[in-house]
Amino acid sequence: MPVSPNYRPDPRFPDLGDDFSDRVEPATFPQAVLRFRNDRAAAEVGLDNLTDAEWIAHFGRFQPLPGQSGPVAMRYHGHQFRSYNADLGDGRGFLAAQLRAGDGRLLDLGTKGSGTTPWSRGGDGRLTLKGGLREVLAATLLETLGVPTSRPFSLIETGEALQRGDEPSPTRSAVLVRLGHSHVRFGTFQRAAWHERPDLIATLTEHVRSLYHPGVAVGDVPGLLRAVVEASARLSARWIAAGFVHGVLNTDNLNVTGESFDYGPWRFLPHYEPGFTAAYFDQFGLYAFARQPEAVFWNLTQLAGSLKLVADAGPLTEALNGFGPAYIRELRAAFLMRLGVESAGEDADQALLDATLAFLRESGAALRWEPLFFDWFGGFASSARALAGPRAGLYRGDTFEVFRAALFAHDSDRPERLEDPVFASADPEEMLIDEVEALWAAIAGGDDWNPFAAKLARLEAARRAYSLFR
Incomplete structure (x- = not known):
């Protein structure tokens, strides 16, 4: 591949040796159909210049990237639901590469569904396409909402029919690659x-x-x-x-x-x-x-x-x-971030946190979690928008008035964000289970990826509008 000047390989974990990982070989899949590539993330690590064919070669066939030492399955143990398990480790994934981002951070390219390893414990080392789709959706929305998260980097359908107890089977297979800031676990x-x-x-x-x-x-x-x-x-x-x-x-x-x-x-x-x-x-x-x-x-x-x-x-x-x-x-800082307002001091920030949770608790099933933060993003600057929107009838009563007073005690943080067209919408981008199932149904039933692509485009627009990571 032509190496970008921004591509800086720096494999460090394999240097720790055999006490921490095992050299592995990726599975050979019958096909490789590119379903998702994250060019924004790829640009951060100098891999956005890959053609689709090169992308598939590196993230579907796992031809080594330049300067990398080859895939390793990481060794670890863990408490699973508080019961210790000494028979763990990367069982269907591996650390494919480590490289530096533009800000100097060391990032990992880790896989899921890339084949068996010494730690597969009798499993097939595969990932369902639906499972890969769900991870892309979860991580994308979490990034949009300001949560520190690995990012979905690649999703490639691999052409195998998998048997699973928690999905209608046989079901389609995939291999996922995520970009994350360390896979070293507790x-x-x-x-x-x-x-x-x-x-x-x-x-x-x-x-x-x-x-x-x-x-x-x-x-x-x-x-x-x-x-x-x-x-x-x-x-x-x-x-x-x-x-x-x-x-x-x-x-x-x-x-x-x-x-x-x-x-x-x-x-x-x-x-x-x-x-x-x-x-x-x-x-x-x-x-x-x-x-x-x-x-x-x-x-x-x-x-x-x-x-x-x-x-x-x-x-x-x-x-x-x-x-x-x-x-x-x-938690105080996170609620300020989600509501788009600046700190007004510890006591006022705590009052806003308490009032927000109290109003959500009192509202119960009548008010979904995400719309509250969307409607009132920016505080006072969103009053007219919230009180003219589809949930205006919910914004009344004593508990709401306490919430509103606590919110209005805080100045809007970067109020120019409210000029984004995203805030002209009646509803925020959410990811409730019914929508996930509908996106999958379009793919499973008619191989229609358009709803999935449209959802990702809307999430990207929301990410730019919120601009929560600073």
Whole structure:
């Protein structure tokens, strides 16, 4: 391929050696039909100049990109629904490449559905096309709503008929590539601790510190944990503000940069419901919407337990105890971001957070989660728009007046954003389950990708309009 000047390969994880990963070979698929390519993300890493044929060669056939050392399946353990599993690892994916973005960050190209590995545990190593479609949709909307997330990079249909217990079968197959800021999981540390290898913990700790948290001093393990705690608190708060339920918050599904990834049975809230769950198998609501911060903190305690092999418990506990205050601080900031207003001080910001949740709680199923933030984005500047819109009749009563007063105590943040045509629409872009199923039905029934493409175009327009990442 012709190498772009912006393409900067920098494979680092394979250098850690065989204790952390295994060399693997990608599956050979009967066909490769390009269904999605993220040219905006590709431009950030110097891969936007690829032709479709070259794209398929690298992300469907997995011909090595220049300067990369070849795919590796990462080794890790994890607590799954709080039961320890020492038989994990990349079972249907691998780390395909690492490269530098324009801002200098080290990013991963990781796969899903690329074939069997030593950690497949009898599985076929494949991904359903519907599963790939769902991950593209989830990650795209999360980015739009300001959540730190991996980004869908490529989706290629692979021409196999898969048998699955949770989808009508046979069903179509695909291979997904995501662009993310590290696939080093909490479970990566747990595996080293389970093997009682403080040397591996020390190696991994320095790897993570130097590449992802360079502001932490060399050898400061509690400082590194503190950085991961703060990043995880921010992620948890952004999930809540987005009304998002990840579904499977195991220790192998959280990483050291506080970036959300690996979307399986996710859901967005239809309306405020603390006990709302995403996974049909989460029978006790362990990972319900409102319990997600609790789940993340529990997982952080497992990471801290692994780090006890190389650091004293006291400073690690102190770092862990920073999660609660960091989460509340980040939750206030996340709600300000979603409502498009500036901080008015801690007390006023907390009042707005409390009032927003109280109004959503009182409204119940009558008011969907996302429209509230859309209608009132920008605060006072959106009053006429909200009170003339389709939900105007819901915006009344004492609890609403408390919300409105708290909102109007804050100045609009970049009010010029409201001039975007997106805000002339009656409704926001959402991603409720019925719409996901309708998009899939068009593909499954008539191979009609136009609704999917149109949805992505609308999400991109919304992303530009909100401009939540600064």
